[in-house]
Amino acid sequence: MNLLSAENLSKNYADRWLFKDLNFGLLQGQRVAFVGINGTGKTTLMRILAGLEVPDTGLVSVRKGIRVTYLGQQPVFDESLTVEETIFASQNDTLKAIKEYEHVVNDPDHKADDLQRVLERMDSLQAWDYEAQVQQILSRLGILGELLTRNVSQLSGGQRKRVALARVLIEEPDVLLLDEPTNHLDLATIEWLENRLSSPSLTLLMVTHDRYFLDSVANEIVELDKGQMYRYQGNYAYFVEKKADREMRQATEVEKARQLFKKELEWMRRMPQARGTKQKARIDAFYITKEKASTNLSKQNVELSVKTTRQGGKIIEASHLNKKFGDNVVLDDFSYVFKKKDRIGLVGPNGAGKSTLLNMLTGKLQPDSGTIEVGQTTVFGYYTQTELEFDPTQRVIDIVKEVAEVVELANGDVLTASQFLSLFLFPPAQQYTLVTKLSGGEKRRLQLLRVLIKNPNFLILDEPTNDLDLSTLNILEDFLLHFGGCLLIVSHDRYFLDQLAEHLFVLEPGGAVLNFPGNYTDYREYLAERETEAALLEEEKAAKTARAEAKAEAAKPAPVAAPAPAAAPKRRASYAEKREYEQLEKDMAALEAEKQQVTAKLNAGSGSADEFATWGARLGTLTQELEEKELRWLELAELV
Structure with a gap:
């Protein structure tokens, strides 16, 4: 149900x-x-x-x-x-x-009676698991x-x-x-x-x-x-896949209906006046066929095609940029020389300073120190998170004409503002409606149009995927893949970043910026590998500590105990244990000699990369084997 x-x-x-x-x-x-x-x-x-x-x-x-x-x-x-x-x-x-509990706990001046009351209330409702979930949600x-x-x-x-x-x-x-x-x-x-x-x-x-x-x-x-x-x-x-199949089947059905409609239309025109039951059924079927045949299968797609302003040799050179707000360091000594056809994704947690960096590059915000030199031919197109600002009395076409009356496309064609709006799925009838009547996605599409109409060669897109539908996103991705200028994208859409970004600026705590070569999925894999390596190192460190503690414990002299009347006699080493003890001494000497030889090879500095890798791996194995044999030798030494 x-x-x-x-x-x-x-x-x-x-x-x-x-x-x-x-x-x-x-x-x-x-x-x-x-x-x-x-x-x-x-x-x-x-x-x-x-x-x-x-x-x-x-x-x-x-x-x-x-x-x-x-x-x-x-x-x-x-x-x-x-x-x-x-x-x-x-x-x-x-x-x-939970609300009352959180309020009391977070109040530094709370009374003991209040705390006792809310604790009892939490216990009676068995709310502690729920409270832990609440804390996790708020924290994340x-x-x-x-x-x-x-x-x-x-x-x-x-x-x-x-x-x-x-x-x-x-x-x-x-x-x-x-x-x-x-x-x-x-x-x-x-x-x-x-x-x-x-x-x-x-x-x-x-x-x-x-x-x-x-x-x-x-x-x-x-x-x-x-x-x-x-x-x-x-x-x-x-x-x-299935949507494409459905549209193909639908197109076939509509084409069949149109062929049948032509045939039935001729019959309707020459139909005799007498109306029998069969004729009435055929007439009803004619109108059903007519409705099917008139189905509009034309697909509305945004057409993104604008001329890109020629880009010179110098684009943007950022040198030793620093920025902080109060005690919060947003950017610490950032330098980068932008190159032609750069495709960069900018990622980091909210509040890390992504929009701050974009505003500095475009001159809307000045760094505390450092310089930004923009090439003479660089034309910015800056699509911001800020919603489109407009007068409530403005119509859609007024928003475009504020920027340009005509637009030059990539193929050299020149379009009026109205024609360009049509390419962006704003038909003439909608162009004269008030902007307030547009949906959120349509307003974002209009905002994107205003950015592209300037023919930029350096596109900065701050969360461009918000409120855009999947169809428009696919077309935008295709346009950006073939865009001839520089591209700098801030987006939480991982698929969008993977498709377009060839390397990332990762804003880290303290204002550092990691220049990572790869897309977002590559970066996530890199982080996962780092976490795995850190976990392995932690395990190895814990194991070494445990071995060292065991070795130290084994090396301690046996405590002098008060004589006991019925003390058990100390176990003597068996013949096999004595032989093992003797063999361990020989093995340890051999391992120590080999370890010295491998160390000497590594210190000599002559050899191929593969040889160095082999020697390094062998040195690690020898060290581990020596530690294990030393522990066993100490155990047997007490018996022997």
Whole structure:
């Protein structure tokens, strides 16, 4: 039985049907991802399912006792509350007890009676495991300390999204509805969230453009296309394959319907006036065929093709850049000379200084020390995280004309602002609508258009994947792969980074920047190898310590004990143990001699790389064998 069901849902927006007569159900354990181009109504449908918007027709029903929680792209809060009050606003008794416990513990002036009371309350509700989960969620989302007492009205967009995400995860609802949950999260947090939402017991419906996230979390994909819903059981690669198959079958069916329609149209024109039962059935079938034949199969795709300004020999030279805010060092002695066709990904946790570095390179922010020299031919195209700013009375075409009246494409064609908007899927009718009526994804697409219209040769993209649909992302990736200028990308979309970045700037604590040769997956593998090596070194260190302690213990003189009347006689060494003892002395001498020979070869400095590797490995083996034989020799020495 469905936990959440929708029957015959329809919604009309701005004199256009987003969808009609949709039916949908969500079972326990299903993790479904909604996909579709911007403007198809994904967010509207999610809001209807969450009960925040009313459909024009149809009904949404939730099984009795089931709690549904919705996380929107732009979370809405009571601006008068603190972060702590917002997160723990649920009526859940356990959550109330945890909130009170956290409040008392974090109050340096709390009373002993208050602490005793909240501890007893936590015990009675058996809330300690839940409290540990709450702490993990808050810690991983960076909601700790002073931030908990801050008013939500003072938070940035990214912080608001994290607070909203913490609230829905802590509430542990039966059904989670998430609209673009990875927006504004750094890569490490996304990977943690990915693991948390992959639980088989979780019931989830989400809208996301993050293909790695979608593959890891979703077990079903639902596509919203031209007002219809199509379901696919599988990952993103399976969806792409089956979508292509569906479109091919649909094209074949429509072509057959058009051929039949021509034939039936001739019959309708010469049909006699007398109408029998057979004729009426054929007439009804004619109108069904007509509707099928008139299906519009044209695919709307953004066409990204702009001229790139010629780039000279000197692009950007950054030398010994330093920047700090108060005691927080954001950048420490960063230097880099940008080269033609550089494709760089900029990664690091939120607050590490990614946007600060971008603003310094583009001249919007000055470094504390160091120099930035920009080549005379360098033309920046800077796509920022900041939402498109516009006057509420402005229309779509006004936004473009502010930058340029005409645009030159890569093939030399010159287009008017209106023609260029059409390439970006803004048809003439939509170009004169108010910008306020655009969806979030359409506003981002318009913002991207404004950047490209300047014909840049150095593109800086700060979170370009936020709110863009998968189709537009694929086209953007293809455009950027063939872009002739320099590319600097900040993105939490790992698939996007893997496709485009050839090396990374990794911002590390303390302002250091690692110039890593490879894409994001290469970097993750490098980190995993480092962690494995560190663990092995730690194990080896612990083993050495244990061996040293055992050796020291064995070397201690036996304590002088008070004479005991019935002391057991000391065991003497057996014949075999005596022989082993003698052989150990010979073996240890031989090993020590070989160790000295190998050490001499290494110190001599003459030999090939392979020989040095072999000698180094042998030296390690000899050292380990000597230590093991010494321990055994000490054990036997007491008996002999």
